[in-house]
Amino acid sequence: MNAKMNAGWIIGMCALAVLLAGCGGGEPISDPADVAQRYMTAKAAGDGDTIRSLLCAEREATWESEAASFGNVDARIEDAVCTRQGDSEIVSCTGAIVAVYGLDTNSFPLASYRMTLEDGEYKWCGEAS
Amino acid sequence: MMRQFIQFVTVMVLCFSLSAMAQELPSPFMTSAFENLNVREGPGTTYLTAARLRTGVQVRIVERNSIGTWVRVQQTLVDGTLFLDGWVLSGLLTLNPELRFSEVPVTALPDGLPENAESPSLRPLYAVPVIPAVSPDMRAVYQRGLEGRQYTHVITKIGDSVSADTLYLTPMSRPGADLGAFDYLRDSLNFFGASTQVESVAARLGMNSYAVFDPMWANSDLCQQGESPLICELRRKKPSVALIMFGGNDVLHMDDAEYSVQIRRLVDETLAEGVIPVLSTFSAHPNLPLWGQSIAFNTRLVEIAAEYQIPLINLWLAARPLYDYGLEADGIHMKHWGTETLRLDDSFPAYSGAALRNLLALRMLDEIRRTVFLDATAIG
Numbered sequence: 281m282n283a284k285m286n287a288g289w290i291i292g293m294c295a296l297a298v299l300l301a302g303c304g305g306g307e308p309i310s311d312p313a314d315v316a317q318r319y320m321t322a323k324a325a326g327d328g329d330t331i332r333s334l335l336c337a338e339r340e341a342t343w344e345s346e347a348a349s350f351g352n353v354d355a356r357i358e359d360a361v362c363t364r365q366g367d368s369e370i371v372s373c374t375g376a377i378v379a380v381y382g383l384d385t386n387s388f389p390l391a392s393y394r395m396t397l398e399d400g401e402y403k404w405c406g407e408a409s
Numbered sequence: 410m411m412r413q414f415i416q417f418v419t420v421m422v423l424c425f426s427l428s429a430m431a432q433e434l435p436s437p438f439m440t441s442a443f444e445n446l447n448v449r450e451g452p453g454t455t456y457l458t459a460a461r462l463r464t465g466v467q468v469r470i471v472e473r474n475s476i477g478t479w480v481r482v483q484q485t486l487v488d489g490t491l492f493l494d495g496w497v498l499s500g501l502l503t504l505n506p507e508l509r510f511s512e513v514p515v516t517a518l519p520d521g522l523p524e525n526a527e528s529p530s531l532r533p534l535y536a537v538p539v540i541p542a543v544s545p546d547m548r549a550v551y552q553r554g555l556e557g558r559q560y561t562h563v564i565t566k567i568g569d570s571v572s573a574d575t576l577y578l579t580p581m582s583r584p585g586a587d588l589g590a591f592d593y594l595r596d597s598l599n600f601f602g603a604s605t606q607v608e609s610v611a612a613r614l615g616m617n618s619y620a621v622f623d624p625m626w627a628n629s630d631l632c633q634q635g636e637s638p639l640i641c642e643l644r645r646k647k648p649s650v651a652l653i654m655f656g657g658n659d660v661l662h663m664d665d666a667e668y669s670v671q672i673r674r675l676v677d678e679t680l681a682e683g684v685i686p687v688l689s690t691f692s693a694h695p696n697l698p699l700w701g702q703s704i705a706f707n708t709r710l711v712e713i714a715a716e717y718q719i720p721l722i723n724l725w726l727a728a729r730p731l732y733d734y735g736l737e738a739d740g741i742h743m744k745h746w747g748t749e750t751l752r753l754d755d756s757f758p759a760y761s762g763a764a765l766r767n768l769l770a771l772r773m774l775d776e777i778r779r780t781v782f783l784d785a786t787a788i789g
Contacts, residue, residue, distance in 0.1 A: 319674065323625075345623065348617065348662065349620045350615075350628065351619065379615055383438065384614050386613075388625050391625075391634075406624075406635065
């Protein structure tokens, strides 16, 4: 009987834990500023897998293009700092992607980006208008 | 008898005088090679070599290809017999400054003979002319552009560092630009030239056929937020024609299927704006590792141009006889010799990839202006 009660107690606690976890599901796991910065870093590196995982559904078809855009240059991200604008879905980044082609170096300044919440994760969804 | 003698002397004096005059005023069609040349049976490297033309030997130009890059020359002996008859590159001849290609008949021979290609994979590239006839379909595109207030006399360039080159097209804007023997291009030079002064935001160092759609590559001072370099360029310049070339860099990082998708997208977006897209094959060096891939890319370009019925400059074919195929040591960029790059007839310094490419662009624009534009004399 005791064993049965203990088992019931354990199951009950587990159910409660799951319920509480479910209640806390409203909070996104990812930080939009961090996602934006990771996205831009992946773009400079041509990291297609990361780009694909961080792109919003609306732009999913462009992942290959996004990953290959800096494919002909030696690119790196420099001094990137991304900050969420209040509680909005806009993240503003400073810093740049620096691209070297032969003897020429070009700087591509980072901008403000639109982030969307999809399944509890923030996704990068292009430049903010 | 005496009268006959006087007549004979008069005729002889006249003949000698004419002969002397002819020597003083050599025909503009007379020329000589400044290095020993292969003389071919037609205007291209796929034609068989028929003879050799030695440096300094005087020959007469009797025909040319549609551009003027190849000319048919003849050498006649004193007794009037034809000793040499065949085709050579005009860029390797010392041309008379008075020569005008507008006065030289144009041959009907094709630029290449696919059946003589070094390998079967090259046949599609030898089968298309260097400068094609422009499809009537382009007139509808041009009309749509006019309705969208496109400027007839404005052209632009879209591409990577090979196109961003400041000596590509921009020499057309120089006042009094010297065309040498290529006088027949003067009207088109005057028509389009000024528009080449304005820099293109869609031709940049390191740009590839993906980046041209990426707003991050757009000039933030000139382009609207979220606008791609391509759309930004077409919006701000409103050109009637866009000269497009990607490939030399793309071949390093893409396969031909991906490349094909990007080029199609470029063509679709350009046509949608009422702009005539002109594609171009790119030169490639057979000794470099990506030769096979370059051939595949260029073949895709030929297929796409045929499918869309859009003009294609076959730079690959035209550059075949140039030293190092007109390329710098990196195998990507077109070689320069000096800055006079609108013609290919100014002896060795002009005989470069950059000069050839400008000449072909101008020749293609000439074809479009004469066959597609309704009022080819209109300015603005």
